[in-house]
Amino acid sequence: MTSAPARRTVVATAKALLAAHKGLLAMDESTKTCNKRFAALGIPQTSEARRAWRELIVTTPGLADSISGAILFDETIHQQLKDGRPFARALADADIIVGIKVDTGAQALAGHPGETVTEGLDQLGDRLVNYAALGARFAKWRGVIAIGDGLPTNASISANAHALARYAGLCQELGLVPIVEPEVLMTGDHTLLRCAEVTERVLHAVFEQLYVQGVQLEGLLLKPNMALPGLACAEQNTVDEVADATVMCLLRTVPAAVPGIAFLSGGQTGVQASNRLNAMNQRFKKRMPWALTFSFSRAIQYPALDIWHGDSGKAQQAQHALQHRAACNRAARGGEYSAAMEPTA
Template identity: 60%
Template sequence: MSNYAVEMKQTAQAMVASGKGILAMDESNGTCNKRFEKLGIPATEERRRAYRELILTTPGLSEFISGAILYDETIRQSTQAGVSFIKVMQDAGMIPGIKVDTGAKDLAGHPHEKVTEGLDGLRDRIAEYYKMGARFAKWRAVITIGEDIPSRACIEANAHALARYAALCQEGGLVPIVEPEVLIDGNHTIERCYEVTDETLHAVFAQLYRQGVAYNQMILKPSMVISGLACPIQAPAEQVAEMTIQCLLKNVRVNVPGVAFLSGGQSHQQASEHLNIMNAKYRSHCPWQITFSYARAIQQPALETWRGNDANVAQAQQQLLHRAKCNSAASLGQYRAQMEQQLAPV
């Protein structure tokens, strides 16, 4: 058992505390710059820093957000006043987390499939991040549905990497967020998505077991079982909730503290609605907390309001807080569509 076992168990439970979710703000500089460019925001380190300050200093955010996943650049940055972002989070009662993978790369011999890299040197990076104040980490695997894919090789390669990452995290004191994302891109049906998600989760938990990962000191961050974006038949929200929970109950070990979904290209209202139905209808059947770890589904309205202009910070923060509040309600089964109209004017 890791020396950090007690601390990690407490951290994992705090990450999925009732009514709270995890904010994913760990997009790479390249991804962040692309989003900025679309809105005419200068793609500079200073504007990225200013945007992350806007997010982390949002008043009242910690009421709905337990922690945030940072990128390597962000965890080293500070507010304009010189306070490190780690300290800002700790003072607000939010847990700092860090993305540790180095991205999904082409899987040799398997066209159109990816494997996530970043295991080389990971033990040392974990030690550094722990010393800086991070208490959890994230690693994302990407599974694509298409003609004759995913292959068994792709699923197994990603499951193995996720498990080795998780074991290294627990050795070094960081709670691993295990994120196997079955992409929403494609014209596949919800039934096909279920099959692939089922196979993926089965493989991931088999590898976690083999690598000796403690289930009660990790968080699962899966995608929902949902129709592909280009599928002519889009499954209704009730079916998404039912099939997702069914798939999780079949595969996720009972002592995992929480399941924190990624939004994965859903609209922000869809992401809230699906999470809400899962909690309203199926919470009593589930041994783990069911919550969110969203990125765009929380941040996008704030980014569009801010547009790189410091005069818009307060209004953008209000948008961010509103989305966090809606998803907090969804994690309790208390979200209603009318809440979307309740954003008070600035």
């Protein structure tokens, strides 16, 4: 059972991550994923290029005005700025709480073609202790659920929910806030209704396992997908339809004791993600028992990455784009975002 001091620590950290209408910046892409994004833009796929990109992010002026916490990857938490400060210390100096991705990736689920289960529980306690010593105060684990013909199976949902709950329990035992991320993928031609149905099944399973494992709901954050039609679906729903389907799904599944829900952006553009988050906070502000915020990666990073292209001379312009997208999402969390905030308006 988690000790009383650890329980108090995770509750306080969770509250700090949700303070002042801020959200999270996910900059925890694996080396493989980061290299893939760099390759598409002709950026060298080297550790120094990745370090330079992440230094650009961490040193963005005004980032802490909108971002309360940043999720790092193992490589990044061990890297340093050019001035010698570790990234974790630079973020803490900027009043941004440091987080760390701790799963080791999704692997094929035996006996279930097309489905995966996320690995990384082996020696997780030891790794969490080491990350905490490097400055981490929260962690993240992602479970991946695919929609398809006969998918997802109960086996896939159950395996991923169990892993998420065991990870969350280990985090809280050591005083780290677990970010619980069950992601129903946007890949496919499924409808918004189908996504909402699957997301509801997944969240029911996740919270059942969190209860079984004795995880304190007040000391975690949920990082789910929005209810969205598949990228190949013929009908792409309106912003309000997405907002309504998503929040109704959450109201049916997420206990009021959870302090906050920080959406992942998945395959959404920056503007799409801001619009949809904004609509939820406008339309349901008085009905939601938890804060609705963001934990975006691509929807914040991509405009800046497209400007930077590995060119240090464009760093300042890229930082401006990054800060702008973060500010738009902070506004969306308060239901105050509008198209007029965009430079093309």
